Amino acid sequence: MGGGGVRGEPRWIAAVRCSLREHRLLEGCRTLLVGVSGGADSVALLTALRRICGDGPPKLIAAHLDHRIRGRVAERDAAFVRRFARRIGVACVVGRRDVPAIARRRGLSLEAAARVARLEWFATVARRVGADRVALAHTRDDQAETVLLRLLRGAGAEGLSAMSRDTVVQGLRIVRPLLEVSREEVREGLTAEGLPWREDASNRDLRHVRNRIRFRLLPAVEREVARNVRVTLARAAEILAAEDALLAVLTRRAMRRRLKRRQLIVEGWGRMPLAIQRRVVRLWLRSVGVPDSALTWAVTESVRGIASTGGDQRLTLAGGWRISVESGRLRALRAQTDRRCCTGWRAVRFRLPGVVRPAGANFELEAVADRGWRTVGEHGIGRLPATAWIARGTGREVLTVRRWRPGDAYRPLGAPGTAKLSDVFTNEKTPREVRARWPVVLQGREIIWLPGYRVAEAAKVKHPRAPSWRLTLRRRLERQGEATIVGDCGRKSGRERNS
Secondary structure (H helix, E strand, C coil): CCCCCCCCCCHHHHHHHHHHHHCCCCCCCCEEEEECCCCHHHHHHHHHHHHHHCCCCCEEEEEEEECCCCCHHHHHHHHHHHHHHHHCCCEEEEEECCHHHHHHHHCCCHHHHHHHHHHHHHHHHHHHHCCCEEECCCCHHHHHHHHHHHHHCCCCHHHHCCCCCEEEECCEEEECCCCCCCHHHHHHHHHHHCCCCCCCHHHHCCCCHHHHHHHHHHHHHHHHCCCCHHHHHHHHHHHHHHHHHHHHHHHHHHHHHHEECCEEECCCHHHCCHHHHHHHHHHHHHHHCCCHHHCCHHHHHHHHHHHHHCCCEEEECCCCEEEEEECCEEEEEEHHHHHHHCCCCCCEEEECCEEEECCCCCEEEEEEEEECCCCCCCCCCCCCCEEEEEECCCCCCEEEEEECCCCCEECECCCCCCEEHHHHHHHCCCCHHHHCCCEEEEECCEEEECCCCCEEHHHCCCCCCCEEEEEEEEECCCCCCCCEEECHHHCECCCCCEC
16 A cells, blocks of 8 residues: 555545555555445545555455345446446445345334444455455545534534544444545546446435435535534544543543442442543443443433432333442343243252253253362352352252242351341342342252352362262253253253142
């Protein structure tokens, strides 16, 4: 790839060359996918990269996706991209995705579904051809429109920093070398070079909010307020991106200090700056699986509020998420998963060795003959898998697995006396939702193991080489049916009666 500018080179190509060099967008890249819709911007990007990179590295591959929205017109777009790529000596791959079907299935707008489809398809193609990254043809005008659109929707610095030149989205590295170039410069440059492009009529459809910003709002601001508003908005995005990067580092540090077993310690919460509080809430909610679409201003402030207030509180979010503060920790649990793990199932007895899968439960318990025990990290009550070792006798032992009950008690290994399970749950800061569904393992009438915690003193393995049973409670992936017992070597040894 060329280092400096080339004498007499068009400004838009020189700007791409400068961006690639200054921001090291293609450093170490061997194969580059270039998203090409057939429009002026993407044709300009592919042309610029071909002239700058030559025969590589990186090797260029034009990637065009038919969204199955525009019928025959879309087919002609795909044919145009194939011809243009062949004309300038670049390999080309064309794919199809049914975007309207994706929108219906996922409850998205056509625009959102199209973005999702493109990202997923680019990622698939990149893996197939071994591409290091994907280049997209967003211009300075696209950046300005995005900033204004997000501002009107109430975004903070994270959202207003808009599109980055170099970012990773869902594991896919994306570069945008055209962000310093205006849409007008692109079209003037292509016209001067005699290069063709395709016009997408949907880009002028005023039913789309972005198009109303592009053709109505921004021109009005340029006429009435600021002629250089697009440049100003793009510059603001640049400033905010740098500040957002700094805040992101401070947020990760703050969250690491407070995070324990996917829960946030709220002691001293109010001493954090307000901006960091909000960011920690959003980062934590993302980390436990709450989707970005649910991270509204109202949700962020509600969760931040209960963390600030302290005391045992609960909050229910859209999508079945329950957020609570219990024993000084902020916890998240998806309500619809509460029923999946262990509620609604009945106790089951089984002979060892074997595997038991209680009907209606989303876990399985396996017992395997072993010797001694091994030290394993504490999984914590409520987290799977959980493993423990118990003493093995000379006969065919029978164990029972059932839900815990109020009043249950046992003597944990190393404890001076008997402990109520309710007290153990409280001391371990186990959420109420987990307690309601958590199993215990019994031998006869005695509890010998609380999964995620300790085995009973009476069931301990007394010597490092003594015969033992290794018990493992893990998530069950099979379809739930009646309780089955699987014997040695995976052979079904029959069905046990629920007790």
